[in-house]
Every structure is written in structure tokens, then in C-alpha cells.
């Protein structure tokens with residue numbers, strides 16, 4: 001039996017490598033996911049996110065490194081351990097002629113302590129489609145069924161791999177609310193995504209991964225020092241047209257501007273957004289990034 005004290009991190013990754021022949025898909029990454037947190041792995045196509053997650057899920061052998069997930073090495077998964085994790089993968093599962101509710105009832109039978117299927121149907125917003133054939137669902141609603149299948153076993157740790165790709169804006173917001181509910185109930189969530197707004201809304205912490213390496217870790221608000229980065233003040237000078245100034249003290253600068261000529265025309269104060277910071281991290285050679 002593996003040890004899993006309550007305050008231990010849900011996930012520990014130390015110097016993980018995964019090579020496909022000469023390709024270093026994951027090239028020495030380390031991070032921890034504290035129990036109860038929503039942690040995002042963010043990175044461009046081919047960065048190594050899915051490979052990392054598949055190793056953590058116990059579906060891909062690693063080349064080297066230490067990995068502990070819910071107290072267990074996923075390289076040696078047990079049925080009891082599997083029942084404690086939920087997976088919503090990128091590709092949708094083959095669906096049968098069964099209805100949404102029947103599919104969930106069937107999957108619930110695989111777990112020792114599942115959530116009630118009817119409650120899961122409600123939770124993911126599929127109540128109207130409970131008796132729809134699963135194969136007849138639209139793309140977005142099919143994705144909700146994927147999420148339902150991921151949580152039917154009432155997992156302690158849920159992997160969400162690019163969960164909202166293909167969602168319309170309303171469906172994304174509803175999905176975010178669902179993730180927030182699961183997190184509030186204590187589910188630890190590891191999310192991979194390309195969407196910066198999704199990270200900003202959902203993640204307690206994140207790691208940016210590029211070319212198989214982590215180039216920055218932090219919270220969405222403070223990643224790579226963006227909260228203390230200089231601001232850019234922009235305004236239109238009546239004589240000289242549009243002006244801009246980068247300053248660490250934007251309030252003092254705007255006060256001086258105001259004292260010199262009243263209310264500045266077209267005034268904006270801009271600090272780097274998460275997207276600005278992320279794109280800058282990907283432009284910066286790995287050796288120059290402060291971790």
C-alpha cells in the first residue's frame with residue numbers, strides 16, 4: 001500500500017525525461033501540484049504537455065526521473081490508484097448506441113465509490129440530453145460527456161487535457177464554473193491548455209513549458225514578475241501627438257502629467273497581461289529566463 005499523507009502534494013515531478021528516439025519530448029522538468037489546487041501546464045504545440053500528463057496518468061513509460069502521483073509511482077499503477085484519478089483526454093472516446101445516462105451508469109460500475117450518474121448528468125449540464133444517444137451529441141456536448149466520464153468515479157485528482165477546445169464562449173464559461181465547483185469540493189486538477197484566459201480564471205498556479213522544459217512557474221498574477229513589471233502610460237499630447245512612457249511608478253507619472261496640463265487626452269496605463277508575459281517567455285532563449 002502506498003503512503004499518501006493528507007498534506008503531501010498530489011503530484012511530484014523531479015527531473016522527468018521522456019525521449020522518443022533522439023527527440024527529447026520532455027527534457028528534465030520538475031514541479032509539484034499541492035493537494036486541492038488547480039495547476040495549469042501551459043505551452044505551445046509540441047511543448048511536451050501531453051507527454052508529461054500521460055506519464056503522470058500511468059499511460060506512458062518515462063525515460064528517467066522521479067514521479068509520484070497520489071503517493072504512487074504511475075509507472076506501477078494499481079487498480080485502487082487508478083480509481084482515484086479521473087482523465088479527460090484530448091481525443092473523445094468511441095461512443096456507443098447507449099444514452100448519456102446509460103454510458104455513465106456503465107462507467108460508474110467500474111469504480112468503488114462513484115458519484116450518482118444522475119447527479120453527474122446535472123453537474124455537467126447534460127440533463128436535457130440524459131436520454132439522448134451518446135453518439136448523437138454535438139461536439140461541445142460530447143465534450144461534456146467526456147468530462148462526466150472523467151468525474152464519475154469521484155476522483156481525488158482530475159486531468160483535463162485541453163478541455164475546452166472547440167467550445168463556444170458560453171460553453172467555456174459553463175465549463176469553468178464546473179471546474180471551480182469541483183475545485184471547491186477539494187478535487188486537485190491538472191489542466192493543460194493553450195488558453196491564457198482559462199489559466200487566469202481557473203489556475204492557482206502554472207508552469208510554462210516549451211521544448212520539453214519549464215521556462216517559468218508561478219501564479220497567473222505574478223508569473224515572471226509581471227505584477228511588478230514597468231507599466232506603459234499612453235496619452236495624446238495636444239502639440240506632439242501620441243506619446244508613451246514606460247515607468248515603474250505610473251501613478252506618480254500620471255500625477256505629474258496632470259499637474260502639467262490637466263486631464264490627459266486618451267490616457268491609458270498598461271501592465272503586461274498574462275498573454276504578453278507568456279509570449280515574451282516563449283521569445284526569450286531558455287538560458288536567459290529567470291526561474
Ligand SMILES: Nc1ncnc2c1ncn2[C@@H]1O[C@H](COP(=O)(O)OP(=O)(O)OP(=O)(O)O)[C@@H](O)[C@H]1O
Pocket residue numbers: 020023024025043044045046047048049050051052
Ligand atoms: N509517440 C510519439 N512518438 C514520437 N514523438 C512523439 C510521440 N508523441 C509525441 N511526440 C513528440 O513529442 C513532442 C511533444 O509532444 P506532446 O504531444 O507532448 O506536446 P504537447 O505540448 O502536448 O502539444 P499539443 O499542444 O500540440 O498537444 C512533439 O515534438 C511530438 O511530435
